[in-house]
Amino acid sequence: MLNILSKKQSFVFFSTFVLVFLLDQFVKYLSLNGMRYEGSFMSLVLVLNDGVAFSMFAFLKGYLKYIQLALLIFLLAYLLWQKSFFKEHFLAFALMLSAGFSNLLDRFLYGGVVDMFFWHKWFEFAIFNLADVMINISVALILIKEFFFKKKDKNANLT
DSSP states (O other): OTTTSOHHHHHHHHHHHHHHHHHHHHHHHHHHTTOOEEOSSEEEEEEEESSSGGGTTGGGTTHHHHHHHHHHHHHHHHHHHSHHHHHHTHHHHHHHHHHHHHHHHHHHHHSSEEEEEEEOSSSOOOEEOHHHHHHHHHHHHHHHIIIIIHHHHHHHHHO
8 A cells, every 4th residue: 555655645544544543442441441421412331332333233243353354354455456546535544444443453352342422412323432433434535525526527627
């Protein structure tokens, strides 16, 4: 991946990757060591999710870590193959990959993903973690750039 990105882009990619990974693991460490909070909108609780989003596929238990590992390796291989797509969205992929590997580490260390944020104002939402937020932000960044900024570039070439 180093030869795909410029030196500055590589620095931003790896710095973002490490920062998000460490920050997510730090918040999980605090949660595992007793950090709790009851708020009117959101609470901090501790849940080990042995499934994926909304605890889907929890019946796969220990196999999920290997499936997640295979998916992350597949994503890395895809990005090496689609170099221009990776280069265009390198920051989003730094967020996505760091979050994915952080959640994967949880599966190997604790048997499930450490979740702690519980939104409960107006409706009860799933319990999630910082890595989940980063994955959603990364997908949003890619979609926004692909749908809103690509069209402007294509239209500019037509005139």
